[in-house]
Amino acid sequence: xxxxxxxxxxxxxxxxxxxxxxxxxxxxxxxxxxxxxxxxxxxxxxxxxxxxxxxxxxxxxxxxxxxxxxxxxxxxxxxxxxxxxxxxxxxxxxxxxxxxxxxxxxxxxxxxxxxxxxxxxxxxxxxxxxxxxxxxxxxxxxxxxxxxxxxxxxxxxxxxxxxxxxxxxxxxxxxxxxxxxxxxxxxxxxxxxxxxxxxxxxxxxxxxxxxxxxxxxxxxxxxxxxxxxxxxxxxxxxxxxxxxxxxxxxxxxxxxxxxxxxxx
Amino acid sequence: xxxxxxxxxxxxxxxxxxxxxxxxxxxxxxxxxxxxxxxxxxxxxxxxxxxxxxxxxxxxxxxxxxxxxxxxxxxxxxxxxxxxxxxxxxxxxxxxxxxxxxxxxxxxxxxxxxxxxxxxxxxxxxxxxxxxxxxxxxxxxxxxxxxxxxxxxxxxxxxxxxxxxxxxxxxxxx
Numbered sequence: 001x002x003x004x005x006x007x008x009x010x011x012x013x014x015x016x017x018x019x020x021x022x023x024x025x026x027x028x029x030x031x032x033x034x035x036x037x038x039x040x041x042x043x044x045x046x047x048x049x050x051x052x053x054x055x056x057x058x059x060x061x062x063x064x065x066x067x068x069x070x071x072x073x074x075x076x077x078x079x080x081x082x083x084x085x086x087x088x089x090x091x092x093x094x095x096x097x098x099x100x101x102x103x104x105x106x107x108x109x110x111x112x113x114x115x116x117x118x119x120x121x122x123x124x125x126x127x128x129x130x131x132x133x134x135x136x137x138x139x140x141x142x143x144x145x146x147x148x149x150x151x152x153x154x155x156x157x158x159x160x161x162x163x164x165x166x167x168x169x170x171x172x173x174x175x176x177x178x179x180x181x182x183x184x185x186x187x188x189x190x191x192x193x194x195x196x197x198x199x200x201x202x203x204x205x206x207x208x209x210x211x212x213x214x215x216x217x218x219x220x221x222x223x224x225x226x227x228x229x230x231x232x233x234x235x236x237x238x239x240x241x242x243x244x245x246x247x248x249x250x251x252x253x254x255x256x257x258x259x260x261x262x263x264x
Numbered sequence: 265x266x267x268x269x270x271x272x273x274x275x276x277x278x279x280x281x282x283x284x285x286x287x288x289x290x291x292x293x294x295x296x297x298x299x300x301x302x303x304x305x306x307x308x309x310x311x312x313x314x315x316x317x318x319x320x321x322x323x324x325x326x327x328x329x330x331x332x333x334x335x336x337x338x339x340x341x342x343x344x345x346x347x348x349x350x351x352x353x354x355x356x357x358x359x360x361x362x363x364x365x366x367x368x369x370x371x372x373x374x375x376x377x378x379x380x381x382x383x384x385x386x387x388x389x390x391x392x393x394x395x396x397x398x399x400x401x402x403x404x405x406x407x408x409x410x411x412x413x414x415x416x417x418x419x420x421x422x423x424x425x426x427x428x429x430x431x432x433x434x435x436x437x438x
Contacts (some may be wrong), residue, residue: 024337033386034385036385048383071305103344134284146311167317171320171417174417175324187424240339241340
């Protein structure tokens with residue numbers, strides 16, 4: 001149980017380091033004055049408080065927050081059953097998510113970066129186990145609803161659906177002449193929309209497979225593998241990485257472990 | 265162990281059950297209303313095809329004709345540079361969504377001014393472009409000419425046709 005919790009946290013730490021070395025954490029974003037937020041109270045509250053603006057205006061505030069998050073993650077890994085560091089990490093990672101995505105159009109899918117911390121905020125084995133299970137259902141719904149919406153809005157009946165999307169995904173690569181096997185594959189799938197459509201159907205089936213998890217824990221590991229496959233394909237075909245979601249997905253491995261050992 | 269989670273949660277902690285039940289109800293309401301919020305994601309990723317064709321636009325900042333490139337960067341930074349410039353260009357020619365929303369939803373309220381001040385992005389000058397260039401590891405000087413180019417890509421059979429047009433051409437004040 002302890003090692004499983006550490007594994008989730010280690011993946012989260014690795015993700016945080018990728019964010020850091022990518023150059024998009026607080027310290028790298030300082031000086032940025034432009035953001036574009038939507039009608040979402042979870043964005044409004046931090047921006048109304050002025051905290052993201054203050055952090056962006058002060059380079060040292062960004063450095064301190066980056067280092068602080070790193071230290072808290074290390075502490076939580078060392079003492080996974082303690083809650084203090086997790087209760088600090090949650091608002092900090094939430095603030096990081098809000099700050100980063102206030103500048104992006106890609107919102108809502110890397111929410112796992114802060115949601116995965118929620119169970120670690122609960123003391124007591126049973127409380128924590130319940131929290132993990134609640135988060136697991138949230139994860140399952142997150143993926144299942146994506147597949148469900150593709151059916152309900154009718155995109156499943158559009159043979160050119162994925163090909164149309166693929167025209168947008170690698171446009172900057174063509175402008176910069178940074179082409180390679182992924183842009184070749186991109187062109188192939190735009191030209192062969194039937195093949196692209198079959199991949200789209202495959203992705204919908206993977207998303208819908210999350211429904212199984214609502215009835216049994218038995219296939220959690222397989223669901224995790226399927227979702228990882230989905231994200232790897234997303235990166236290859238759509239140029240959307242899954243850093244920020246990997247630790248969140250790993251709780252499926254954790255849930256299987258917790259179930260089989262009957263601890264907590 | 266075979267009981268539903270929600271029943272086990274009720275047996276374990278009634279306050280936690282109330283919180284989770286309220287969350288599910290609120291989520292269901294927002295989902296029906298098609299509202300997307302951080303804690304209640306409406307994950308419609310790639311569900312709706314807005315263009316239904318094989319054309320697309322992308323943008324690039326140039327400093328004295330030197331492009332600020334980003335596709336070689338690690339993904340999050342690449343995505344940041346791509347989407348933030350796109351957002352910036354879109355807002356050059358229209359008022360931000362948040363401004364329209366606040367003016368509609370909070371019209372004639374005493375705090376609409378405060379909401380706009382805190383939530384509306386600043387588009388008064390183009391100094392953000394200087395930050396963007398430095399974020400993309402490009403140096404600028406007082407004499408640098410900034411230009412944003414829009415590229416229109418059309419995928420025709422085996423080839424890609426690219427047209428370009430100038431969106432903004434400006435020398436920023438030092």
